[in-house]
Amino acid sequence: MATKKKNMRNTLDTQSIFELSKPGRRAARLPACDVPESSIDKLLPSEMLADGPPALPELSEPAIVRHFINLSTLNMSVDTHFYPLGSCTMKYNPKRNERAAAMPGLADLHPYQSEDTLQGMLQILFELQETLQEISGLAACSLQPAAGAHGELTALLVAAAYFGDLGERRTKVLVPDNAHGTNPASAAMAGFDSITVKTTADGFVDLDDLDAKLDDQVAVFMITNPSTLGLFEPNMRAVADKVHAGGGLIYLDGANMNAILGISRPGDFGADMQHYNPHKTFSGPHGGGGPGAGPICVTEKLAPYLPVPVVVRERSEVGGERPGNTNAVSESSASFRYRLDFDQPKTIGRVRAFFGNVGVLLRAYAYIRTHGPDGLRRISENAVLNANYLLSRVTHILPVPQGNRCMHEFVASASTLKRDKDIAAMDIAKRLLDFGYHAPTVYFPLTVPEAIMIEPTETESKETLDAFTEVLFRITEEDADLLHDAPHTTAISRPDEVRAARQPVLTYRAE
Numbered sequence: 001m002a003t004k005k006k007n008m009r010n011t012l013d014t015q016s017i018f019e020l021s022k023p024g025r026r027a028a029r030l031p032a033c034d035v036p037e038s039s040i041d042k043l044l045p046s047e048m049l050a051d052g053p054p055a056l057p058e059l060s061e062p063a064i065v066r067h068f069i070n071l072s073t074l075n076m077s078v079d080t081h082f083y084p085l086g087s088c089t090m091k092y093n094p095k096r097n098e099r100a101a102a103m104p105g106l107a108d109l110h111p112y113q114s115e116d117t118l119q120g121m122l123q124i125l126f127e128l129q130e131t132l133q134e135i136s137g138l139a140a141c142s143l144q145p146a147a148g149a150h151g152e153l154t155a156l157l158v159a160a161a162y163f164g165d166l167g168e169r170r171t172k173v174l175v176p177d178n179a180h181g182t183n184p185a186s187a188a189m190a191g192f193d194s195i196t197v198k199t200t201a202d203g204f205v206d207l208d209d210l211d212a213k214l215d216d217q218v219a220v221f222m223i224t225n226p227s228t229l230g231l232f233e234p235n236m237r238a239v240a241d242k243v244h245a246g247g248g249l250i251y252l253d254g255a256n257m258n259a260i261l262g263i264s265r266p267g268d269f270g271a272d273m274q275h276y277n278p279h280k281t282f283s284g285p286h287g288g289g290g291p292g293a294g295p296i297c298v299t300e301k302l303a304p305y306l307p308v309p310v311v312v313r314e315r316s317e318v319g320g321e322r323p324g325n326t327n328a329v330s331e332s333s334a335s336f337r338y339r340l341d342f343d344q345p346k347t348i349g350r351v352r353a354f355f356g357n358v359g360v361l362l363r364a365y366a367y368i369r370t371h372g373p374d375g376l377r378r379i380s381e382n383a384v385l386n387a388n389y390l391l392s393r394v395t396h397i398l399p400v401p402q403g404n405r406c407m408h409e410f411v412a413s414a415s416t417l418k419r420d421k422d423i424a425a426m427d428i429a430k431r432l433l434d435f436g437y438h439a440p441t442v443y444f445p446l447t448v449p450e451a452i453m454i455e456p457t458e459t460e461s462k463e464t465l466d467a468f469t470e471v472l473f474r475i476t477e478e479d480a481d482l483l484h485d486a487p488h489t490t491a492i493s494r495p496d497e498v499r500a501a502r503q504p505v506l507t508y509r510a511e
C-alpha cells in the first residue's frame with residue numbers, strides 16, 4: 001500500500017474576499033467634500049433607493065491586490081503552462097493583438113456613433129468578412145454570432161429560412177457520432193430533429209449508414225473536418241455529393257480550421273456554410289466565459305438569409321472638385337465608404353446586439369493580417385507537424401486507435417492502462433496538474449474508450465513536447481493509488497464536477 005502524499009496542497013489563502021473583510025478597512029481615502037452636501041432623498045424618489053448601502057467587503061489595498069493576484073496564480077493559462085487541450089486549440093495569443101484591439105480609436109468607439117465617424121472600424125470589419133470568405137472559399141459572411149455554438153445555431157436558422165423559402169419542409173439534421181455536443185444541441189435549438197450518423201472503426205463517416213439516413217427530410221449534414229479525432233475525412237467529396245444530391249446542405253463545424261488554413265478550403269470540399277472559432281484558430285483570448293465570436297460564412301444562395309446588419313463597401317467620390325480639374329474626380333481621389341446594411345428582406349434578423357463582439361473580431365483581424373496567407377499556411381503546417389511528433393512519441397504507451405498519423409490533434413486511449421494497471425484517463429489528466437501541465441481533453445469524443453485528446457498547437461517548442469512526453473511516461477509508471485487521489489498540489493483536488501457545474505456557489509452570504 002503506497003503512502004498517500006498529503007500536506008502537499010497549495011497553501012495559498014483561498015478565503016473569499018468577504019471572509020477577509022474587516023469593518024472600516026479602506027483602500028482609498030476621498031478628499032473632504034468641497035461643495036455643499038445634499039441628501040440623496042432629495043435627488044431620487046424614495047422607492048428608487050436601496051434600504052442600505054451594498055454589502056461590499058472592506059479591505060486595504062495590499063489585501064485586495066494579494067487576494068486577486070494569488071487567485072490568479074491558481075489558474076492555468078497558455079501564458080503560464082503548456083495547455084494541450086484537444087479540440088480547444090489553446091495556442092499562444094500574441095500580445096500585439098491585445099494592443100491593437102485596445103487602441104483608443106477602436107476601443108473607445110460607441111456603436112451609436114454615426115457611420116461617418118466609424119469608417120475605420122467598419123473597414124476592418126468589412127475586410128475581416130472578406131478574409132474569412134477567402135479562407136473558407138465561401139461567398140458571404142456574418143460576424144455577428146457570439147461563439148462557435150452560436151454560429152452553428154445561426155447557420156441552421158439560415159438553412160431553415162432557405163428551405164422555408166423553397167417551400168420545402170425538412171425536419172432533420174444529421175450529425176456524426178463523434179461530433180461535439182454543441183452540434184446536436186444547436187440542431188435541437190433551431191427546431192430540427194438531430195439524427196446520429198455512425199462512424200467506422202477508422203473514425204470516418206460510415207457511408208452506408210449515411211445512405212440509410214438520407215432522405216428528403218434532411219436539411220443539413222453537420223460535419224467537423226478535420227474531425228474531432230484529428231482526421232481529415234477521406235470521403236468528404238462523396239459525403240457532400242450524397243447530401244447535395246438529396247437537396248440537403250453541408251455545414252462545416254470549423255473548430256478545427258487551425259489544421260487546414262491556406263491548405264484546404266471548406267467551400268472547395270463541399271461545405272455550404274461554416275463557422276469559425278476566432279478564439280481557437282485566430283488566437284483570441286480563450287475560456288473563462290468571456291466574450292467569444294463565431295463568424296459564419298455561407299454560399300451565395302444562402303447569403304440573403306444572413307443576420308443583419310452586414311458591412312458593405314461602396315465606392316464614394318470624396319475627392320470633390322480640384323482646381324484645374326473642374327468636372328472629373330480623379331481616380332486617385334476616389335475612395336471607399338463603408339456602411340451597415342440592414343436592407344436584407346430575407347434576413348433571419350439579428351442574433352446579437354450591434355455588430356457582434358467587435359473586440360474579439362479585432363484581435364482575429366490583427367492576427368490574420370500579421371501572418372498573411374503564407375503565414376497562416378505555416379501555422380497549420382506546424383500545428384500538424386507538432387501533433388504528429390507528439391503522437392509518434394506517445395503512441396507506444398498511450399495507443400492511438402485511429403491510426404499513426406493525424407492532423408492538428410489526436411485521440412489516444414488509456415483503456416489498456418486501465419485494464420492492466422487501473423490507471424484511467426481521468427487519473428492521468430488529474431496527475432498532470434501536479435507537474436504543471438493543463439490536462440488534455442478526456443472522455444471525448446465518446447467513440448473512443450478512455451479517450452485522451454491531445455492538441456499541442458503550433459506555438460509549442462520541441463523541448464516542451466519532449467518534457468510533456470517524459471512526464472506522461474512517468475505518470476503511467478506511478479502507483480495507481482497515488483494517481484487515484486491526484487492532483488495533490490492544487491487548492492482543490494477532485495471536486496464533484498457535475499455539482500460544481502449545476503449548483504455553483506458563486507456568492508458569499510453573511511449569516
Ligand SMILES: *Cc1c(COP(=O)(O)O)cnc(C)c1O
Nearest residue numbers: 087147148149180182253255277
Ligand atoms: C469548441 C467547439 C465547438 C463550440 O465552439 P464554442 O466557441 O465553444 O461555442 C463546436 N465544435 C467543436 C468541434 C469544438 O471544438
